[in-house]
Amino acid sequence: MCERNICLTVAYDGTAYHGFQRQANALSIQQVLEDRLGSLFGHTLKIAGAARTDTGVHAHGQVVTFKTTGSIPVSRIPFAAQGVLPTDIVIRKAAVVPAEFHARISAKSKIYYYRIYNNHLADPLLIRYAWHIRRKLDIERMSQSLKHIIGKHDFSAFRATGGATVNPVREMLHAECRQDGDVIECLFHGTGFLYHMVRNLVGTLVNIGIHKLDADAMFHIRESRDRHRAGVTAPAHGLYLKEVYYESGLL
Amino acid sequence: MCERNICLTVAYDGTAYHGFQRQANALSIQQVLEDRLGSLFGHTLKIAGAARTDTGVHAHGQVVTFKTTGSIPVSRIPFAAQGVLPTDIVIRKAAVVPAEFHARISAKSKIYYYRIYNNHLADPLLIRYAWHIRRKLDIERMSQSLKHIIGKHDFSAFRATGGATVNPVREMLHAECRQDGDVIECLFHGTGFLYHMVRNLVGTLVNIGIHKLDADAMFHIRESRDRHRAGVTAPAHGLYLKEVYYESGLL
Missing domain, CATH: 3.30.70.580 (Pseudouridine synthase I, catalytic domain, N-terminal subdomain)
Known part of the structure; x- marks a missing residue:
């Protein structure tokens, strides 16, 4: 056969x-x-x-x-x-x-999104499906910071420490944060992603959202290529692989 | 103290x-x-x-x-x-x-909603959180049928068989079906609910949605007071107790 x-x-x-x-x-x-x-x-x-x-x-x-x-x-x-x-x-x-x-x-590109539940108390129905952030997030500020990751950049600052020594340049085609009540979803469309890249970007976004950092910090951290300046690695259970695109589009 | x-x-x-x-x-x-x-x-x-x-x-x-x-x-x-x-x-x-x-x-009234995932294939992320119905549901027809359960009625047809012999009259204040992509949520606001009443109403709604019954069947089934004419008891994992209202409103 x-x-x-x-x-x-x-x-x-x-x-x-x-x-x-x-x-x-x-x-x-x-x-x-x-x-x-x-x-x-x-x-x-x-x-x-x-x-x-x-x-x-x-x-x-x-x-x-x-x-x-x-x-x-x-x-x-x-x-x-x-x-x-x-x-x-x-x-x-x-x-x-x-x-x-x-x-x-x-694969030509992939879309991931990351879900945050933003309330001072947890939602028991989202325990395995969103990162619970108690402090109020400033979604405007988070959204502003995303312009600094659009385009072709060295994303070393957002790569897992000890990751493989692959080329750290990736192209981000689109990124946005959407809010629906207490749920915030941050979407990333890129041609490729380094190990833990989305989760490290989200950890940094949260630092910006709680006003620990300003929106331009995303630019300076990216430029520094220093993993230690980015935020914590956001937990895995908030991350979703949404779609993978090919030459012919979505399959 | x-x-x-x-x-x-x-x-x-x-x-x-x-x-x-x-x-x-x-x-x-x-x-x-x-x-x-x-x-x-x-x-x-x-x-x-x-x-x-x-x-x-x-x-x-x-x-x-x-x-x-x-x-x-x-x-x-x-x-x-x-x-x-x-x-x-x-x-x-x-x-x-x-x-x-x-x-x-x-308690003066309660709101329950019931979530259905309507796609020929399952969503693994909703396994414990929605009833999976493969056949395409006609949400217009389901919505039309809901007018027959609004108001004060004998809901015996939607009561669990072998339930306690309480007064089967309940007042439904509001009911609606909403659709968001493949997710359908049916909401019920009533002054009280009989045992399995929401789940039996949803089982009947699904029969209407798949065109096994027409929208007016909801009227005839309710009038019959015959549990055997209503649909199956929808599974528990699609049901959510949303809110309980008191004289002072929501607590």
Whole structure:
């Protein structure tokens, strides 16, 4: 049987998993997908993901690709997968793509958003789904600071310390903060992200929002390339991988 | 020390609890509140709740009252309670109320809403927070049907079979369905609710939404007083107790 290259859009609640990437001694999204979909397709699968989301990070539109000789029709995959996957991982779309298409390598840009719950008291329904910030955030000031991260920049100041020595230049296409009642969502659309970059940007945004820093601090911190000047790494459970874009747009 | 009557507004994620009301062999919200707040106030507490939410039902604004001789200032209670309560139960407000005030008996009306996720595929982030309905719901038709439940009526058709033989007449002040993308929320404001009444109304609404019934079926089912003509009992995890109103309004 001829081999097909399959591309899936995957949503998950990251609470129960040790991130996307397969690990030796902890359950990952990748392992569950490879094991469960492997049983569906009838052979061992090697699945590539567009983004390596961390433990506790959620996804609406993670994208994965894999090659298969299995015969299941592509339109049937989302429903068939519901029968083998746990309820916190859902295949939202499936498509056959050209053999050279790769979820990570072919990706042109990604959108993440980060959710903050801003009230002096917690919301028990958002414990696993938003960062609880008690002090009132100045969303105007936070929004103003975002102009300093738009464009192509060295984002070393927002990279995890001890991260791999990859090129720290990334291009941010769009960034904004939206407020709906006590919920603030900060959205980041970039061509690529360094390890912990969104969470470190959000930690810095919160320092700006509580008036510990002014809006232009975002510029000076970025320019300094010094991780120690940026804010704390915001917790993983407020982060969502929203969408991954390819040459043809959204899949 | 003089005895105070304390009124709390409580939010909780009902996922981990066997409902509000204390039970012999299962953990309830009431038990956790009585045990944990009892340790805070330094004596055994007997807590009354405005509504007996079922296993898995959530609350933004459950109201409870209890008498205490403890000396903790009322303004300190929400913060102090965070130190003793699990993260899925949060005291949002606290007030001293007149001695005769009782969370359930003094309540004038309550608002519940029910959340439906309407898409042919599940959303893993709403598994515990919305009822997943795959078939496309006709929200116009659902909304039209709601006029038949507004006002004072015998709601026997929507009462749990085998429920207590209380007077089945209740007054619905307002009801509406709102849509935001794939999420539909049906809101019910009534002076009182029979056991499973909201969930049985929602089961019937869904039958109307999928065109199994027409909008006027809500009238005929209500008039029949026959539980077997109404829809299934919608699952508990889509139901939220939003607010409880008293003579003075919201607390």
